Amino acid sequence: MDTAQSINTLVIGAGQAGLATSYWLTRHGVEHQVLERREDLGGAWQDRWDSFYLNTPNFSFMLPALTYDGPEPDAFLPRDAVIDLFRDYAPRISAPVRLGTEVTRMRRANGGFSVETTGGRFAAQKVVLANGAFQLPRIPAASAGLSPHVFQLHSHGYRNPQQLPDGAVLVVGTGQSGGQITEDLLAAGREVHLAVSSRPEAPRRYRGQDVFHWILQVNLHGPEYGINGFQVEQLPSPAARFMCNPLVSGNDGGHSIRVRELGRRGVRLHGRFEGTDDGVLTFSDDLPERLAMVEAGFGQRLKLMADAYIAAAGIDAPPPETPTADAWLPAESGARLDLDAEGITSVIWATGYGLDFSFLDIPVLDGWDYPRHSRGVTEVTGLYAVGLPWLTRHASATLALVGDDAKFVAGHITGLGS
Structure with a gap:
């Protein structure tokens, strides 16, 4: 023994x-x-x-x-x-x-x-x-319904565009990994499709500081001013512990990632991935509403707490920025996607971890x-x-x-x- x-x-x-x-x-x-x-x-x-x-x-x-x-x-x-x-x-x-x-x-x-x-x-x-x-990389069970000829990997295993076969790529998920990998693929000249989740966008900078400055200050000092939204006791449910962080990037000196802007740059946008139907991928048919929800997320939570903290702490900061209204929508998005017809040879699951x-x-x-x-x-x-x-x-x-x-x-x- x-x-x-x-x-x-x-x-x-x-x-x-x-x-x-x-x-x-x-x-x-x-x-x-x-x-x-x-x-x-x-x-x-x-x-x-x-x-x-x-x-x-x-x-x-x-x-x-x-x-x-x-x-x-x-x-x-x-x-x-x-x-x-x-x-x-x-x-x-x-x-x-x-x-x-x-x-x-x-x-x-x-x-x-x-x-x-x-x-x-x-x-x-x-x-x-x-x-x-x-x-534990999480991959939807519906991934098993894809053709065996389609190369699949989780963002956990993604390293660079060169590891993917030639052809278009579908990225599923618009958390930080999904957004940044999409930009990585675009920079390599790849054709990209993107399934949009509900993760909120955020400005890289807000009221004169990097947005993480305000997140950190509210975490550290918010309770001193009665602002407790970043404390675990204020979570609406235990499941909220797994909420994704806002969509930003540290690349190129740090910048915001806007899903609509990705669309303008040629990324084919789709709704939330829902499953497969006889080899065809299906998505929620709500892209306009989904884009609006993604853009509104910052103003509904992080912005409110940052503004409240700045006011309560008496910080001399620039006034809140008013986001520019953006009504751009792709000419078509489609709730169904035939991978073969679109020349999609790879799927990257940016769908989080357990x-x-x-x-x-x-x-x-x-x-x-x-x-x-x-x-x-x-x-x-x-x-x-x-x-x-x-x-x-x-x-x-x-x-x-x-x-x-x-x-x-x-x-x-x-x-x-x-």
């Missing part, structure tokens, strides 16, 4: 959440090990396409011992630079990372946890789940496979979570605020938290 390695605390995942947690555990003198299933550091940023840039500006680097103080706070880092930062960050904070070690099963045992991995078994008193929110805690043999997940917790402290004694969307607030999983949640959880582990 194998002998388990005893450890006070295990951190599962060496992305930004796991490394931030490790920093604070080290500061508190807690014996711990960080397990990472990948062979290299860099977290989920390694799964982004070649031309990817961070969507949040440099000023959003607010990890413990890793903040940006350079000359371009409003610029955006490319993918490889982000990966390199984390490969430097881990040794700089002396994070005890064990690479190439995937957790395969975890259960309660002897007042703590038995954790089985591809590198052996651990007996841990405490465990922090920091394995991220981008685990959480993956399949290794947990502990009844701690809710109906959305999300750990039941309060501020990252789960209902199971000794089990914690960091780095999940809306763990405590809107930006909990981001480079800007994941460190705050990690600090609280590490403090709780050492008995310093409330």
